[in-house]
Amino acid sequence: MDNGLIEQIKHRLPITEVLSTYITLEPSGTQFKARCPFHNEKTASFSVSPERGLYYCFGCGAKGDVINFVQQFEGLDFKGTLKVLADRAGIVMTTQNTKVEPTDSVFAAMEAATKKYQDVLKHAPDALQYLFKRGLTQESIDQFRIGYAPIEWRTLAGGLDETSAGYYERAGLIKKTEKGYYDRFRGRIIFPMMDGSGRVVAFSGRIFPEVTKDGEQSPKYLNSPETEIFHKSRVLFGFDKAKGPIKKHNFAILVEGQMDLVLSHQAGFKNTIATSGTAVSESVVGDPSAHLSVLARLTPNIFLAFDGDAAGQKALERAALVALSLGMNPKVVALPEGMDPADFFSGRSDSVGAERSEAWKELLKNSEHFILHTLHAIQKTVTSAHQLKLALRTRLFPFLARVSSAVERQVYLNTIAAESSIGIKEVTDEFNGFMATATVPAPTGTISGITKQALPISHTERFIALSELFPGELMAHHMETLSTFRFDDRSIMLTPLTDEQRERVLAAVEKEYALFSVEQREEVMGELVQTIIAQFLEQLRFEYAMKMNEAKQQRDEEMELHYLALLQKLHQRRHGS
Numbered sequence: 001m002d003n004g005l006i007e008q009i010k011h012r013l014p015i016t017e018v019l020s021t022y023i024t025l026e027p028s029g030t031q032f033k034a035r036c037p038f039h040n041e042k043t044a045s046f047s048v049s050p051e052r053g054l055y056y057c058f059g060c061g062a063k064g065d066v067i068n069f070v071q072q073f074e075g076l077d078f079k080g081t082l083k084v085l086a087d088r089a090g091i092v093m094t095t096q097n098t099k100v101e102p103t104d105s106v107f108a109a110m111e112a113a114t115k116k117y118q119d120v121l122k123h124a125p126d127a128l129q130y131l132f133k134r135g136l137t138q139e140s141i142d143q144f145r146i147g148y149a150p151i152e153w154r155t156l157a158g159g160l161d162e163t164s165a166g167y168y169e170r171a172g173l174i175k176k177t178e179k180g181y182y183d184r185f186r187g188r189i190i191f192p193m194m195d196g197s198g199r200v201v202a203f204s205g206r207i208f209p210e211v212t213k214d215g216e217q218s219p220k221y222l223n224s225p226e227t228e229i230f231h232k233s234r235v236l237f238g239f240d241k242a243k244g245p246i247k248k249h250n251f252a253i254l255v256e257g258q259m260d261l262v263l264s265h266q267a268g269f270k271n272t273i274a275t276s277g278t279a280v281s282e283s284v285v286g287d288p289s290a291h292l293s294v295l296a297r298l299t300p301n302i303f304l305a306f307d308g309d310a311a312g313q314k315a316l317e318r319a320a321l322v323a324l325s326l327g328m329n330p331k332v333v334a335l336p337e338g339m340d341p342a343d344f345f346s347g348r349s350d351s352v353g354a355e356r357s358e359a360w361k362e363l364l365k366n367s368e369h370f371i372l373h374t375l376h377a378i379q380k381t382v383t384s385a386h387q388l389k390l391a392l393r394t395r396l397f398p399f400l401a402r403v404s405s406a407v408e409r410q411v412y413l414n415t416i417a418a419e420s421s422i423g424i425k426e427v428t429d430e431f432n433g434f435m436a437t438a439t440v441p442a443p444t445g446t447i448s449g450i451t452k453q454a455l456p457i458s459h460t461e462r463f464i465a466l467s468e469l470f471p472g473e474l475m476a477h478h479m480e481t482l483s484t485f486r487f488d489d490r491s492i493m494l495t496p497l498t499d500e501q502r503e504r505v506l507a508a509v510e511k512e513y514a515l516f517s518v519e520q521r522e523e524v525m526g527e528l529v530q531t532i533i534a535q536f537l538e539q540l541r542f543e544y545a546m547k548m549n550e551a552k553q554q555r556d557e558e559m560e561l562h563y564l565a566l567l568q569k570l571h572q573r574r575h576g577s
């Protein structure tokens with residue numbers, strides 16, 4: 001049963017090994033630390049114990065074992081999570097070691113249909129020829145499991161018994177009429193979409209040949225409907241293959257179409273994913289399992305390589321809005337006029353292919369942040385300060401409003417001022433005026449709501465709560481360490497809990513720590529103290545950097561040098577020299 005498999009997985013896969021494919025772990029005593037993937041933070045509050053096989057976050061309270069982690073991180077169902085880990089551990093999932101789930105037969109129908117269409121493509125020379133002409137290799141066709149649905153009504157539907165037909169219908173593969181079942185996909189090249197564990201959950205079908213038998217033009221692309229195993233907002237085409245490379249390179253390239261995706265991978269850009277057939281809309285922002293939320297946990301850096309036409313621009317803006325709301329840095333890849341990434345890579349011989357890859361790297365290198373890209377686009381069309389302000393309000397501020405970090409917003413405002421004809425005070429006033437009148441939803445602040453507390457418990461609140469709950473000598477020592485800590489003339493604020501805080505914090509913290517032994521509690525307390533100090537220094541760094549920037553803008557050289565010296569001192573303090 002499930003238990004056997006779970007024990008085997010845990011036995012074969014050390015928690016640190018699995019987690020380090022998703023996040024960057026730093027050793028810290030007997031533990032490991034990281035920036036938490038489940039809430040937005042600059043300091044490392046996330047702690048992993050290799051010995052206990054558990055993780056715990058001081059910032060948001062996320063905790064669990066290796067399976068909980070992969071499930072939370074990837075937004076997969078339980079069985080998909082087990083598949084990711086079993087594949088990795090080299091364990092075969094069978095009906096003996098896994099529980100039967102109600103969706104198993106629907107997944108099986110998708111898998112059978114994928115195999116069928118792959119097989120049909122082998123005997124469809126025209127479709128194959130088309131794919132080769134677009135520049136795809138046989139290797140890519142096999143790797144992405146591309147297939148062909150012929151212009152027939154019953155390639156799948158023929159020969160199914162009533163029970164199987166039910167599963168195929170639930171998978172969105174066939175439709176029912178009074179005369180029986182018929183296939184949804186006909187005369188189309190089939191691109192299977194996989195979830196994070198590599199299971200096929202949907203198809204995107206490109207019409208081929210262009211005109212159907214009865215001479216009627218059908219839509220160029222047809223996608224599977226939403227089903228119990230396919231949620232449009234949760235699947236990115238290519239993600240199962242791209243997630244490792246995305247983590248490795250610390251950036252992702254988002255393209256629109258299947259051809260763009262496959263040709264990018266073929267050219268060696270394996271950290272590419274595609275929106276094709278999936279939904280990038282604002283509704284995904286609050287959903288921790290939504291595709292871009294999952295992506296945001298892997299990397300904050302996303303390059304948007306969309307078509308230059310009107311539809312592509314709309315899609316670009318939507319993706320940028322969501323990315324900014326999730327705390328990511330969206331950059332815009334400026335493709336040559338009228339080209340999409342597929343055109344960029346397709347139909348080239350090997351030597352030219354290498355040149356194209358270099359050119360693509362160059363394009364990525366020259367990509368501008370979305371906010372700057374928009375600013376520069378605006379500057380090309382306006383001729384007066386008045387027009388500029390108007391354009392900022394309508395075309396740029398709605399995006400800037402989505403940046404949740406006030407510090408980051410200020411950096412962008414500074415940049416706008418530095419690059420345009422209006423000063424920082426005026427830009428800031430304009431933006432504040434916009435915020436006061438606009439009806440934009442508040443930024444979410446976290447990239448995934450594991451715990452949807454109205455107000456998260458801060459590190460210092462947690463510390464003070466713990467010192468009340470578990471007083472003693474060690475606590476007094478920690479309290480001393482924190483209250484005497486100084487940098488410049490600044491110290492860490494440790495004020496007693498207010499009634500409001502008491503109500504919100506005490507019970508929650510007591511519950512969290514109830515499971516720990518005294519030793520474990522002392523161990524995590526020591527880490528919490530270090531985390532509070534690190535966070536305090538990080539806040540100072542931000543503050544000094546901002547003030548230095550301000551001084552620079554006002555050409556106050558003395559002030560600028562003052563903060564520069566403080567920053568250098570701070571750096572030494574943080575890196576222990």
Ligand SMILES: [Zn+2]
Nearest residue numbers: 036039057060
């Ligand atoms: Zn957290």
